[in-house]
Amino acid sequence: MSFSLIVFDWDGTLMDSQARIVDCLQAAFLEVGQPRPSREAAADIIGLGLDEAMARLWPAADAAQRQRVAHHYRRHFLVDNTTPAALFPGALETLERLGAAGYLLAVATGKSRRGLDLSLAETGLAGHFQATRCADESFSKPHPQMLLEIMDELGVAPACTLMIGDTEYDLQMAANAGAGALAVCYGVHAPERLRALRPLACLNSLAAIPDWLRQTDGAAVA
Known part of the structure; x- marks a missing residue:
């Protein structure tokens, strides 16, 4: 080699950044009135693109519903969330x-x-x-x-x-x-x-x- x-x-x-990602995913689901995924399920999709992650976490949702969750996730991760990531x-x-x-x-x-x-x-x-x-x-x-x-x-x-x-x-x-x-x-x-x-x-x-x-x-x- x-x-x-x-x-x-x-x-x-x-x-x-696992804790921050999981916190933001859970908060995003709650904002659209859906049960939040478990911490284990939310952590398991880290590494996937956001669209693919939404499909795994909410397989019954349509594209518009997943986009709503993704929108809230981005806001939490980029703006609102203060969970440390080092x-x-x-x-x-x-x-x-x-x-x-x-x-x-x-x-x-x-x-x-x-x-x-x-x-x-x-x-x-x-x-x-x-x-x-x-x-x-x-x-x-x-x-x-x-x-x-x-x-x-x-x-x-x-x-x-x-x-x-x-x-x-x-x-x-x-x-x-x-x-x-x-x-x-x-x-x-x-x-x-x-x-x-x-x-x-x-x-x-x-x-x-x-x-x-x-x-x-x-x-x-x-």
Whole structure:
């Protein structure tokens, strides 16, 4: 293996935003007079595009009803909600180490463009990534479009691309795009679910990624 492009998922991989997303989803359902989904059900769809998430959480709803919930969710997440969401420990240091080692870095996320841009601005991480793709710009995970477009933009082949994420959707997207997949086991989906998809490894922290690359990929990561 010899990777030159590393693509990160955002929520649950780089940012600990599960509680905020779940709170906003539950509040959005209550606003339209629907029972709120359980915290477990709401967390399970993190990583999908918002339309796909609404379809799973309220399968009996029509398109207009789902759009109403999505509208309220966006308002809560982008404006009203104050639930803290912070980078996971080691996120900045890991990105700095990988960038210094010469890797191209990118993000493929189920967030909207507005949501990702807000998070990048709040965390100051925008300058670390050479490309980003969001679910409102393409098909949702696990469809490979986001990953394929990133690889095409940066001129990197699937065999040289590594997708890092915390959900089945990330790993399935990587497989569908012909890219390598590395799981992190501290996020949304349980480690046993991730390991069932046979990622290259399932790591317990972001800080472990550079060492794994050095040992597995022969990379000179300081």
